Amino acid sequence: MDHAEILAGGFDDPAAQSARAFRACLEAMARPGRIQPITGAAPPAPISPAAGAVLLTLVDTTTPLYLAPSQDTQATRQWIAFHCGAPIVPAEEAAFALGAWGALQPVSRFAIGTADYPDRAATLIVEMPGATPPSARLAGPGIETCHEACLPEIAAFAANRTQFPLGFDCYFSAGSQLWALPRSTNVEAL
Amino acid sequence: MYVATKGGERAIEAAHQWLAEARRGDPAVPELSIAQIREQMTLAVNRVMAEGSLYDPDLAALAIKQARGDLIEAIFLIRAYRTTLPRFGGALPVETDEMAVTRRISATFKDVPGGQVLGPTFDYTHRLLDFALMADGDAPQAARKPAETQPVPHILQLLDRDGLMEPLTQGEATPPDLTREPLEMPADRPLRLQALARGDEGFVLSMAYSTQRGYGRTHAFVGELRIGTCAVEMEIPELGFAVEIGEIELTECETVNQFTGSKTEPAQFTRGYGLVMGQSERKAISMSLVDRALRWDELGEENTGAPAQDAEFVLYHCDNIQATGFLEHIKLPHYVDFQSELELIRKLRRDAGAETCKEAAE
Amino acid sequence: MSEAAYNFAYLDEATKRMIRRALLKGLAIPGYQVPFASREMPMPYGWGTGGVQVTAACLTPEDCLKVIDQGADDTTNAVSIRKFFERTAGVATTEHTAEASVIQTRHRIPEQALTEGQILVYQVPIPEPLRFLEPRESETRRMHALEEYGLMHVKLYEDIARHGAIATSYAYPVKVEGRYVMDPSPIPKFDNPKLGGNAAIQLFGAGREQRIYALPPYTQVVSLDFEDHPFEPSKADHDCDLCGAAQSYLDEVITDDRGGRMFICSDTDFCASRRADGLRGRLSPEEAA
Numbered sequence: 001m002d003h004a005e006i007l008a009g010g011f012d013d014p015a016a017q018s019a020r021a022f023r024a025c026l027e028a029m030a031r032p033g034r035i036q037p038i039t040g041a042a043p044p045a046p047i048s049p050a051a052g053a054v055l056l057t058l059v060d061t062t063t064p065l066y067l068a069p070s071q072d073t074q075a076t077r078q079w080i081a082f083h084c085g086a087p088i089v090p091a092e093e094a095a096f097a098l099g100a101w102g103a104l105q106p107v108s109r110f111a112i113g114t115a116d117y118p119d120r121a122a123t124l125i126v127e128m129p130g131a132t133p134p135s136a137r138l139a140g141p142g143i144e145t146c147h148e149a150c151l152p153e154i155a156a157f158a159a160n161r162t163q164f165p166l167g168f169d170c171y172f173s174a175g176s177q178l179w180a181l182p183r184s185t186n187v188e189a190l
Numbered sequence: 191m192y193v194a195t196k197g198g199e200r201a202i203e204a205a206h207q208w209l210a211e212a213r214r215g216d217p218a219v220p221e222l223s224i225a226q227i228r229e230q231m232t233l234a235v236n237r238v239m240a241e242g243s244l245y246d247p248d249l250a251a252l253a254i255k256q257a258r259g260d261l262i263e264a265i266f267l268i269r270a271y272r273t274t275l276p277r278f279g280g281a282l283p284v285e286t287d288e289m290a291v292t293r294r295i296s297a298t299f300k301d302v303p304g305g306q307v308l309g310p311t312f313d314y315t316h317r318l319l320d321f322a323l324m325a326d327g328d329a330p331q332a333a334r335k336p337a338e339t340q341p342v343p344h345i346l347q348l349l350d351r352d353g354l355m356e357p358l359t360q361g362e363a364t365p366p367d368l369t370r371e372p373l374e375m376p377a378d379r380p381l382r383l384q385a386l387a388r389g390d391e392g393f394v395l396s397m398a399y400s401t402q403r404g405y406g407r408t409h410a411f412v413g414e415l416r417i418g419t420c421a422v423e424m425e426i427p428e429l430g431f432a433v434e435i436g437e438i439e440l441t442e443c444e445t446v447n448q449f450t451g452s453k454t455e456p457a458q459f460t461r462g463y464g465l466v467m468g469q470s471e472r473k474a475i476s477m478s479l480v481d482r483a484l485r486w487d488e489l490g491e492e493n494t495g496a497p498a499q500d501a502e503f504v505l506y507h508c509d510n511i512q513a514t515g516f517l518e519h520i521k522l523p524h525y526v527d528f529q530s531e532l533e534l535i536r537k538l539r540r541d542a543g544a545e546t547c548k549e550a551a552e
Numbered sequence: 553m554s555e556a557a558y559n560f561a562y563l564d565e566a567t568k569r570m571i572r573r574a575l576l577k578g579l580a581i582p583g584y585q586v587p588f589a590s591r592e593m594p595m596p597y598g599w600g601t602g603g604v605q606v607t608a609a610c611l612t613p614e615d616c617l618k619v620i621d622q623g624a625d626d627t628t629n630a631v632s633i634r635k636f637f638e639r640t641a642g643v644a645t646t647e648h649t650a651e652a653s654v655i656q657t658r659h660r661i662p663e664q665a666l667t668e669g670q671i672l673v674y675q676v677p678i679p680e681p682l683r684f685l686e687p688r689e690s691e692t693r694r695m696h697a698l699e700e701y702g703l704m705h706v707k708l709y710e711d712i713a714r715h716g717a718i719a720t721s722y723a724y725p726v727k728v729e730g731r732y733v734m735d736p737s738p739i740p741k742f743d744n745p746k747l748g749g750n751a752a753i754q755l756f757g758a759g760r761e762q763r764i765y766a767l768p769p770y771t772q773v774v775s776l777d778f779e780d781h782p783f784e785p786s787k788a789d790h791d792c793d794l795c796g797a798a799q800s801y802l803d804e805v806i807t808d809d810r811g812g813r814m815f816i817c818s819d820t821d822f823c824a825s826r827r828a829d830g831l832r833g834r835l836s837p838e839e840a841a
Contacts, residue, residue, distance in 0.1 A: 117587075516760055
């Protein structure tokens with residue numbers, strides 16, 4: 001990967017583009033399972049544009065990042081170093097983690113916060129092959145009755161819910177689509 | 191007939207214009223220059239820099255002018271400006287051992303290596319109004335002597351050498367930054383010192399005074415008070431070494447306090463520490479007394495419930511920008527909540543009245 | 553202030569990222585107060601700096617912003633904050649609740665039901681509902697961690713013992729999703745029922761106290777009460793004298809020094825819209841003429 005590629009793919013107009021991308025992140029986290037379009041980033045493969053936009057919007061030198069083997073290449077490391085500056089750390093120390101669901105396992109490694117500070121928990125950005133078909137029925141805060149969404153599995157999220165108010169929170173990305181599953185959501189197989 | 195008040199925007203604008211006019215005062219009187227404030231209101235400038243956490247005498251002077259001399263307002267202007275500045279990195283700790291002192295005194299020894307240097311102090315002046323200052327005139331020239339070229343040693347080091355002072359432990363950790371992270375309790379000493387260094391001079395003074403009067407007494411002696419300039423150095427990663435980026439004036443106070451010790455550990459004096467930007471010795475001394483009082487736990491002392499021993503109380507209330515904002519916000523309209531209280535008190539009175547009537551009827 | 557010298561919506565990008573991360577954790581743990589490194593703003597603490605920072609972190613150039621204080625768009629502090637964002641973010645502003653995508657508020661929830669796509673940002677003075685029962689942060693944090701809310705119930709119960717009713721009329725505490733007790737900011741308890749099941753995202757910012765918290769849409773929010781003393785929202789027992797509304801929260805306005813008074817909607821946009829639709833109250837200028 002040459003220098004031009006590393007330098008490219010960030011936000012051209014950081015204030016406006018990160019504001020729009022954040023609103024997609026906010027809506028996604030506030031309405032679990034609902035798909036939000038999110039654009040503006042062009043990271044090197046295998047990072048999706050959606051995951052790239054989340055990184056540009058939320059991750060910086062103050063947020064240690066775990067890069068799962070599935071997304072860990074020289075090119076992705078260089079791109080993240082240049083555009084976010086996040087220190088790359090082991091899973092246990094990460095504030096954010098990026099990878100395919102299989103590559104993030106075991107997810108029990110990630111910080112789930114403490115009783116005094118449940119916010120000190122990891123946010124996982126899970127790269128997905130697609131946003132369909134729906135596999136789970138979601139209910140809880142942010143959802144009026146129930147909502148169907150595509151999740152990589154059920155058991156891990158159901159287990160995460162039982163730890164509430166502790167637990168990790170997830171974004172799912174596919175192409176330019178983003179959806180989320182906070183720890184507060186009840187998950188059932190469809 | 192009531193008409194909802196409109197035109198808040200016009201009223202605000204007019205008020206601000208009036209403020210600008212009032213700030214200027216009588217136009218027949220020459221306007222103050224920033225340089226005049228910087229040079230002749232130095233201690234006000236120093237206080238604004240210290241509590242504003244920004245070392246820039248010109249901006250502090252501008253803030254004082256804009257704030258009509260209201261120093262808390264000036265500190266607020268500086269803080270609001272400071273928060274918008276980009277951060278290039280952190281400086282290395284300043285070496286106060288290397289300070290070029292303009293004042294340096296010790297209350298614990300009659301004479302000390304390096305000498306007692308009074309410097310430009312109000313101490314021992316008779317507080318009589320000097321009516322000569324009402325007339326114009328040149329200031330008298332003070333006597334001169336060549337500057338010391340040798341660094342002036344810290345006096346507490348002398349006691350340290352004999353093992354009489356509690357040893358200083360140098361931590362490796364980068365201290366937390368109060369301006370970038372939320373204040374978290376319990377606060378360790380670096381965080382407490384940071385809060386005190388930018389805390390309100392009046393508040394810190396009163397807290398220190400309360401310890402002298404017995405609310406968390408620590409028997410403080412001023413081991414050393416020094417004022418002077420220190421070099422500020424910063425590591426430049428590209429260069430691989432530290433370069434001097436400027437010089438700042440500092441006031442440092444080290445107190446020698448009552449000793450700790452037990453049957454197994456020999457008695458030692460303990461320390462309080464104060465460091466403030468600019469010449470600000472009232473603040474530096476106060477800070478070192480409060481610092482010492484807050485150390486009760488680590489030194490195995492009793493918590494007597496004194497306000498100055500209570501880190502949550504001191505740290506959450508020492509910032510005059512937080513305090514003045516919240517205090518003055520009660521000027522804002524609160525009529526919605528007041529209405530809610532009105533409804534409630536009427537209901538409670540109605541219910542009580544009904545109860546009384548019922549009792550009377552029975 | 554020279555606008556060009558500052559970033560979009562005033563705050564620098566690193567500060568916005570920090571606030572944004574706190575907001576997302578707030579949404580993930582509804583009702584929990586997330587500590588954040590509040591910045592000094594060019595307006596005083598206590599005057600909405602928390603709300604302003606949250607709004608600044610949320611605004612996009614396409615947003616339409618409404619700012620209210622006491623339910624009114626024309627109160628001086630609302631004017632000042634609206635002007636701040638007009639200058640620093642260049643966003644469109646409105647007084648109409650339905651047109652706004654972001655609404656910053658102090659002490660009220662608009663009368664008109666909010667919709668999906670809207671964000672309501674509250675200015676919060678004291679975010680800790682237990683603060684007046686226990687002044688120590690280290691203690692109240694433990695109490696939330698252990699879900700130890702007995703003290704709050706004791707306080708409400710003492711009210712009943714003394715006054716025969718719960719003597720809290722604003723900033724009335726609520727329990728969120730059966731877990732965290734939350735301060736809804738000093739809204740009158742009349743507004744409490746609108747906190748739960750709301751279609752909009754509700755974000756709370758306390759600048760001086762360095763806390764952010766949130767309610768996702770359709771969150772379960774219950775005002776604390778007792779079976780024999782159920783929670784009652786209350787308002788002045790009148791209709792609006794200008795628009796005739798019977799179900800809106802009213803301000804009492806003293807009109808002379810002989811005890812004359814009138815009651816008008818605190819939500820100025822709600823009242824004006826009704827009058828524009830031809831609805832009239834007891835003292836409408838048209839009626840008096």
